[in-house]
Amino acid sequence: MAGxxxxxxxxxxxxxxxxxxxVRGGFYLEGSIDAPALVAGLELVVDGSPYSLASRGxxxxxxxxxxxxxxxxxxxxxxxxxSVFARRENLTPLGEGEWYAKDLVGLVVVSAGGDxxxxxxxxxxxxSVDLLAxxxxxxxxxxxxxxxxEDAILSIDPDxxxxxxxxxxxxxx
Numbered sequence: 001m002a003g004x005x006x007x008x009x010x011x012x013x014x015x016x017x018x019x020x021x022x023v024r025g026g027f028y029l030e031g032s033i034d035a036p037a038l039v040a041g042l043e044l045v046v047d048g049s050p051y052s053l054a055s056r057g058x059x060x061x062x063x064x065x066x067x068x069x070x071x072x073x074x075x076x077x078x079x080x081x082x083s084v085f086a087r088r089e090n091l092t093p094l095g096e097g098e099w100y101a102k103d104l105v106g107l108v109v110v111s112a113g114g115d116x117x118x119x120x121x122x123x124x125x126x127x128s129v130d131l132l133a134x135x136x137x138x139x140x141x142x143x144x145x146x147x148x149x150e151d152a153i154l155s156i157d158p159d160x161x162x163x164x165x166x167x168x169x170x171x172x173x
Contacts, residue, residue, distance in 0.1 A: 003027055007104045011049050011085040012100050015063075017164045025070035027064055029084060031125070035060035045085040047138075103158050109134045109146065112154060118144060120163060132163065146170065 014037075018030035029038070040106035041055040044067065051067040058064030070076050094100070109117045109132070118134040124145065132153075134144040146152050146165055154164040 010088050012088050012091060013083050013101060014044075014086050014091070015084050017076065017079045017082050017084060020073045020080070021064055023073050024066065025072050025076045026057075026064055026066040027076045027080075028058065029065050032063050034086075034091050035063055037086065038063055038065060042086060042090060046082050048081060085087065097156075099156065099158065104132065104163070106154070107156070107158060107161055107163050109144075109165055110162045111172075112164055115167075117165065117167075117172070131170075144170075144172075 014034060015032035015060065018028035020027050032038070038053060038056045040053055040055060044051045044053055045104045046067075048119040050070050054066040054068040056063055056065050058073060067076075070079075088100075103127050104120050104123060107120045111117060116137075118136040119141075121133045121135040121143070122135050124131040130148040132146040134146055136142070136144065146163075154166055154167055
């Protein structure tokens with residue numbers, strides 16, 4: 001999808017194309033977020049191309065969707081594993097203390113005293129809790145995994161570009 005950097009920054013990954021279902025191009029949306037936003041007509045982007053959500057079934061945890069532009073199982077099978085994006089403004093507004101993973105990547109991670117520990121590289125969806133994967137500076141040690149729990153994270157401030165963590169809880173002191 002050709003577009004400006006602002007257009008690309010507006011896209012939020014909502015899942016990946018999973019197992020095909022039926023003969024008409026339906027598929028399970030794996031790792032999906034924001035099931036209430038999955039309504040017919042929702043504009044989606046896959047591999048840079050725009051699509052329109054034709055229908056949604058399944059459950060909130062495992063939505064089964066079909067795209068208007070795809071009508072056969074083989075085509076969707078070739079797309080399996082590709083990320084599915086939606087525009088931020090078409091998703092359910094986030095509540096207080098909620099962020100999209102995309103908004104956390106690149107934030108500097110610091111201790112309460114201001115010591116820089118690294119930069120958020122990605123969000124890891126572990127079975128019991130999401131984790132911030134923090135990359136230290138070049139040659140400065142191993143990746144740090146910070147659980148997204150109040151005991152570990154003192155504050156998240158995307159506008160200031162930083163996450164403040166509790167080093168004692170993380171046993172980094």
